[in-house]
Amino acid sequence: MRVEDGIFISVDDHVVEPPDMFEGRLPARYADAAPKVIRTDSGDDVWTFDGSQIPNIGLNAVAGRPKEEYGINPTSFEEMRPGCYDIDERVKDMSAGGVLACMCFPSFPSFSGRLFAGCDDKELALAVVRAYNDWHIESWCGTHPGRMIPMALPVLWDPELCADEIHRVAAKGCHSLTFTENPATLGLPSFHDEHWDPMWRALVDEGTILNIHLGSSGQLAVTAPDAPMDVMITLQPMNICMAAADLVWSRIFKEYPDMRVALSEGGTGWIPYFLDRLDRTYDMHHLWTGQDFGDRLPSDVFREHILTCFIADPVGLSLRHEIGIDNICWEQDYPHSDSSWPEAPDELFAMAARHDVSDDDLNKITHENAMRWYRFDPFAQRARERSTVGELRAEVAGHDTSIRSMDQGRHGATSVNLGELAARATA
């Protein structure tokens, strides 16, 4: 298959929230308290809410992400590529990159929305989460039907309210929820606590998938305060590996057999080793730990419940059948610097050619798995033959895809203190 004939759905991109997103979406009494973009004395645009200021708005503001987080100054909207925050421009950028549809994680509220959970006024916080979700579903995803997989923020501080929100957004067609790799490190009950049961029940009832993104635990894998930054960057996937272990051995999948979880930006090359280790641990230890999966193995449980996602992972591609060809989705990661936009499909096809990936396998990885796991059908809006890389690119021929404004971090960054970063990430 030529790349022009491929169809690409990305299950991990990012929206930089535009300043007007809450307009008309919050009760009038919250006009002053609503999250707002302000311009600092140094000319940067930052979001403010509940006494917090969230810098780095131009890229993202979440710990656990390499370049975008570290040593990069806040920017203004003018310095950003409009596709970061403007949905019409985003869709043009997607087409120029050959990508049919995307799912976008939040930026300023953090991947799990913990910015809002920290607010003492829980009525305000709930109103803001709902307004955020309404904006995301109606405006960000609703403007160009079939081009965005909607994903909601959770009500992190109350599983019952979160269940309500899961039902509320499902009625609007949203079947994807972002969450954290580890609620325990955010000071909440762990994955093993019954506290979350109302939420799991709502997810299962609505066929909604839980997405845990790399870096969403608020915890960094740090070896020592004086370790070079590169150590922490290399070890980012550690926490998501911990989350996978936590989930497989938890009571969640046993008690909610229809629960589905995506390890967003978790990578795939480590999965076969991890599955082998799961099964070996079970074989050696279940007699005394009391784990019981009946006639199945933990690796079966993993493949039934967990979706793995990658941006560019040659090892994972070569091991796709050891991972499970139905458990792998591709990610574009626009507008972060890990992304190869606008050549991401070309990069994947070149890698696939080196590993003799069949067309069937490629189709699963690039869009079929995403459609099935997220119950998303873009072809209801747009004919399949008009959805290919070649067709999409032709539609926006001439669109400027200069990436200058996306990778300024690469050369403009300065080294920062690791302990400071860790403190900031866990604050």
Place this chain on the structure above:
Amino acid sequence: MRVEDGIFISVDDHVVEPPDMFEGRLPARYADAAPKVIRTDSGDDVWTFDGSQIPNIGLNAVAGRPKEEYGINPTSFEEMRPGCYDIDERVKDMSAGGVLACMCFPSFPSFSGRLFAGCDDKELALAVVRAYNDWHIESWCGTHPGRMIPMALPVLWDPELCADEIHRVAAKGCHSLTFTENPATLGLPSFHDEHWDPMWRALVDEGTILNIHLGSSGQLAVTAPDAPMDVMITLQPMNICMAAADLVWSRIFKEYPDMRVALSEGGTGWIPYFLDRLDRTYDMHHLWTGQDFGDRLPSDVFREHILTCFIADPVGLSLRHEIGIDNICWEQDYPHSDSSWPEAPDELFAMAARHDVSDDDLNKITHENAMRWYRFDPFAQRARERSTVGELRAEVAGHDTSIRSMDQGRHGATSVNLGELAARATA
């Protein structure tokens, strides 16, 4: 190649120290203060030193190991297989298992000897470390020449004294030192601190390899206090992965180009993904982090300096060329329950057959790499043709290899509190 014709050297086994090991090896004034085995009221044999009592002597007493550590009662020497602590019996067990030579990690002092580092009387501590090393080299390894690769304990609290000890044991033919995955988590300066330079210099001067064993950081990978034990067991290799990142990005290999480190019991299946992540991190970030490997990549640095080791790792075996066929050593892990003794060679050959491993590759993994990395030549003592699995087994035909006493933990264990374990491990 038939398994009978294979030659096996294991770079990771364990000695349970016998009660008489310090006899005649410490100055008379330390007679009372020397580490001693006592029998508790419940009939268990435990080591005592400096106010500490180390239980689980029958298996091992080090955090980070699954079955042996968790929920297993201390035992007495009578309940143990004599091969655990008696070198003549050990060599018979090795032959019965078809294994030519082994390298044994310590038990009661912990993998890195931190039990002795905790002693306030540093003269006593130094005398004990030296006595331990003398016993290990002369008695444990010297009784049956060519059957044991000697490995010394470090002087963990003083890099200058440690350098002296490295030179001292090298003069006795010992070119292997056990250490910790992360000195920072033990409250010592990190791998990035110049503090350790005298030690690195001595290692390089003597051609001595540094061994960091899974679980030697004193830190467990714990997701939450109420997580099932299985989570922690699954995640054991996390810390050694952190150590690998720490070392590759540190100044150590840049300033000591002849330094060599083994990731003992670290497994191999995760390495290709890790190498890809190292190189990707370098490509994306070195311009601002300041890392500079000249015309090489971090994966080159890894392969030049780091030896990977596995007990049974089918994923790693299939990816042996992505790891580096010259960087993989086999481990037996006797007498721990992860070991397949006395069928470990048979298990490896069966796995190798499934992955079409050539005889050349097998020879590297089973003994040639170990001989080169550890500068160890068993054939100086014993002809190669008499060193095969078949020949060794024939020599001890009739030797009782009942493993009853090795796996009592499998059924005798009870669940314990994870927080308690974590506290104990980091105490």
